[in-house]
Amino acid sequence: MTTELVLLGTAGAPLPVAGRGGISSALVVDGRVFVVDCGRGSPSAFVNAGLDFRRLSAVFISHLHADHIGDLPGLLLYPWGVRSGDHGPLAPVRVFGPSRPEALPAGDAAFHRETTIHPERPAPGTADLVESILAGYAYHLNVMPLDARMPDAGALVRGIDISVPAPAAGTAQVPVVVLEDGPVRVTAVAVTHGHAVPALAFRFDTADGSVVFSGDTTPNDDLIELAQGADILVHQVADLGYLERHGFTGAALERMAALHTDVSQVGGVAERARVGELILSHYLPAEPGAISDADWARRAGRGFSGITTAGRDGLRRALPG
Ligand SMILES: [Zn+2]
DSSP: OOEEEEEEEOBOSSSOBTTBOBSEEEEEETTEEEEEOOOTTHHHHHHHTTOOGGGEEEEEOSOOSHHHHTTHHHHHHGGGGGOEETTEEOOOEEEEEEOOOSSOOOOOSSSOOSSOSSTTSSSOOHHHHHHHHHHHTHHHHHHGGGTSOOOOGGGSEEEEEEOOOOOOTTOOOOOEEEEEETTEEEEEEEEOOTTOOSEEEEEEEETTEEEEEOOSOSSOHHHHHHTTTOSEEEEEEEOHHHHHHTTOOHHHHHHHHTTOOBHHHHHHHHHHHTOSEEEEEEEESOOTTTSOHHHHHHHHTTTOOSEEEEOOTTOEEEOOO
16 A cells, blocks of 8 residues: 655645645545645645545544635535546545534633624534535535536535543543544544644554644644654644744734744654654745745754654655555
C-alpha cells in the first residue's frame, strides 16, 4: 500500500492572502483521500493536486473557526455530480469534527461579543454545521436533479461529532479513536486554542507510517504524547515577534500567544515528540513574502534533531512504507 501527505493550503487565519491557500491537508491512503481542514481554496487545491473527488472518503475538522471550514460547502457540493458509481451513489463523505461545546464561551472586558448570532443554537457542532450546509443549499440540492442527472442528495454527506472529554489539569488525555477504516486508524486529542473549545489534533496511522496534524494550538503536552514517534508532524507556526512588530501589542498579543505555537517553540515540541520530520503549516503571518521558507525552517528547527521542512502549498511527502 501507499500513504502520501499533500499540503493543499498552508495559510493561517481567515483573511485571504495572495500566494497561499487556506489551511487544508490531504492524506492519500491507497488512493482514498482523507482531508484535514477545509480552508480557502481547498476544493481547487484538491483538483490541482491531481486528487480524485470520487475517492474522497472523509474530512476531519480540527476546530470550527472559519479558516478551517470556510470551503467545506464547496468541497462537498462542487463534486456532487461525480459522486456515483456503477451501483448508485458513492458512500457519503464523512465529516468528523468537534461536537457542540457544553456552553458558549464568555468573554471579558477586553474581548467580548456584542451581538450573539443565532442565539437558539449559538455554538453549533460539526453535525449541526453539515445539517446547516445542506439546509442552506437545499435549493441547489432539490432543484439541480430536475435538470441534470445527479446522485441522490441524501447520500452526499454525514456529519459526525467527535466527543472529547474535557481535559483535566495535570492529567494526560487518552486519545479518542475517531475512525478505524481498514488500514487507516485516526485518533484525536483536545489541544489548546484560546476560546475555541474543543479544538482537536489528529493522528493517522497506516501500515506505511504515521502523520500527526497539530491543528491550531499552543505547545501542548497531550499533542506531544499523541505524536510520539510519528514519521511526520504537520504543525502550525506563528512568529509572535513579527506580529508584535506589525501592530499586535498588549492584550491582543497575549491573546495570540494563547492561540498559537511560536516559531521559537515548535522545534522543542517536535523534539519531545521524537518525530522524524517536522513540516510547518498554517503560517502566521500567512503572506509568503513576509518570512522566507529558509528563515521559517531555520528558526523552527532549533532544538529539533530531525528534519524541519517549511511546508508550502502542493508539497507532497510519501511515507516510507
Ligand atoms: Zn486557524
